[in-house]
Amino acid sequence: MDWRSVILSVGVLHVAVCYGYQISNATEFDEQKDELAVAEDSHRTGRFFPFYTIGRIANVPCTSPSGLSGTCLIAGECKDNGGLASGSCSTRTNQAVCCVYTQSCGGSTNLNSTYFTNSGYPGAYNGGGTCTFTITPSSGICQLRIDFRSLTLEQPTGDGSCNTDRLTIVGASPAVVPICGENTGQHLYVNFVGSGPISLRIATNGDVSFNRLWNIELSQIACASAERAPAGCLQYYTDASGEISSLNYGLGENPALNTVSARGSRQLANTNYGICIRPAAGRCSITYSLPPNDRYAFTVSGDAIAVDPTLLGMAMLSMTGVACTTDYVIIPNPTGLTSDRFCGLGLASITTGARPFVVYTVTNANETPDVANRGFRLLYSQNACAAA
Numbered sequence: 001m002d003w004r005s006v007i008l009s010v011g012v013l014h015v016a017v018c019y020g021y022q023i024s025n026a027t028e029f030d031e032q033k034d035e036l037a038v039a040e041d042s043h044r045t046g047r048f049f050p051f052y053t054i055g056r057i058a059n060v061p062c063t064s065p066s067g068l069s070g071t072c073l074i075a076g077e078c079k080d081n082g083g084l085a086s087g088s089c090s091t092r093t094n095q096a097v098c099c100v101y102t103q104s105c106g107g108s109t110n111l112n113s114t115y116f117t118n119s120g121y122p123g124a125y126n127g128g129g130t131c132t133f134t135i136t137p138s139s140g141i142c143q144l145r146i147d148f149r150s151l152t153l154e155q156p157t158g159d160g161s162c163n164t165d166r167l168t169i170v171g172a173s174p175a176v177v178p179i180c181g182e183n184t185g186q187h188l189y190v191n192f193v194g195s196g197p198i199s200l201r202i203a204t205n206g207d208v209s210f211n212r213l214w215n216i217e218l219s220q221i222a223c224a225s226a227e228r229a230p231a232g233c234l235q236y237y238t239d240a241s242g243e244i245s246s247l248n249y250g251l252g253e254n255p256a257l258n259t260v261s262a263r264g265s266r267q268l269a270n271t272n273y274g275i276c277i278r279p280a281a282g283r284c285s286i287t288y289s290l291p292p293n294d295r296y297a298f299t300v301s302g303d304a305i306a307v308d309p310t311l312l313g314m315a316m317l318s319m320t321g322v323a324c325t326t327d328y329v330i331i332p333n334p335t336g337l338t339s340d341r342f343c344g345l346g347l348a349s350i351t352t353g354a355r356p357f358v359v360y361t362v363t364n365a366n367e368t369p370d371v372a373n374r375g376f377r378l379l380y381s382q383n384a385c386a387a388a
């Protein structure tokens, strides 16, 4: 916030206190953006600005004491919008609260930063049915960031299909494969199609007893925002170094057996997407490597129990190029290598200077041959540009 916004917000609060707030409908805030600009102008020229500038407060994201994303609002307005006041978002007044929106099955919103939870959350849901939540974009919004603060659903079949439980994303572009298993900490970026809504639909099979849990943060991203993920990136990481992993990657193998009664794979079938990493200032290349102490960190194709377990992850079990036809990752233009395609049960560190920084992941429709596979978990680290 620049100084003018601060003064404006404080002024607005003052006005709100004097007149009582009159705008309780967040939909109206967006329609008033032009008027807000006018309000700022009149402020600049020293004229009195009217109470509808209360809307200025609504645009400020805040963080609740427990780390949830909220919107800074006047307390009564938060209540009217169905939010929960979660701490203060201003040190100058107790009138503004960090308003956190949480909704469950059957809900819908056009408000930013809404959490979609299972019924009974924070308790688990052990039952069947379909639970849907719908987000309608406000004007000027292009993308939806979906953060799985928690997403625990039943594992896929041993062949990688989400048959018992599945999260389906409806109305987004590009289409996303149904998701299941353990995806806490993962996120997705999807595009709205014009002003059409996006729905998250979670279907669970009540015949299978399992403690499902979800708490999904939904953030609307403006078309003009620097936070918008580039095209082709289902995931987008913005730190200079960190960790990426395939959907449903996790410790422990899928307890389900596959169709030939061998130990199942955690990899989801039919995926094909990009995991992008924003180039940091002064960094010209990126290195991917396997984390220590996790032998299964690259078990992408083949039979992981047919090999000596102490060899899992090692470069000698890595396959590349035309040997990779079913499940594989693509790291464009790897330094010193002739193929950009990797699969098998191990991986050597890989560096590339090709931008954008992206890892493509592809799985086919049938994970049956991928016995006891888990997918991949890679550390990434961006490297400083060489001195000129």
Ligand SMILES: *[C@@H]1O[C@H](CO)[C@@H](O)[C@H](O)[C@H]1NC(C)=O
Residues within 6 Å of the ligand: 024, 025, 026, 027, 028
């Ligand atoms: C909010 O605005 C919409 C559209 O202007 C209107 O249909 C709805 O009734 C309003 N809701 C409230 C609570 O005022």
Ligand SMILES: *[C@@H]1O[C@H](CO)[C@@H](O)[C@H](O)[C@H]1NC(C)=O
Residues within 6 Å of the ligand: 059, 061, 069, 070, 112, 113, 219, 220, 221, 222, 225, 227
């Ligand atoms: C929505 O909230 C997130 C933070 O939760 C913020 O990064 C984003 O810019 C907000 N979007 C808009 C359009 O204000």
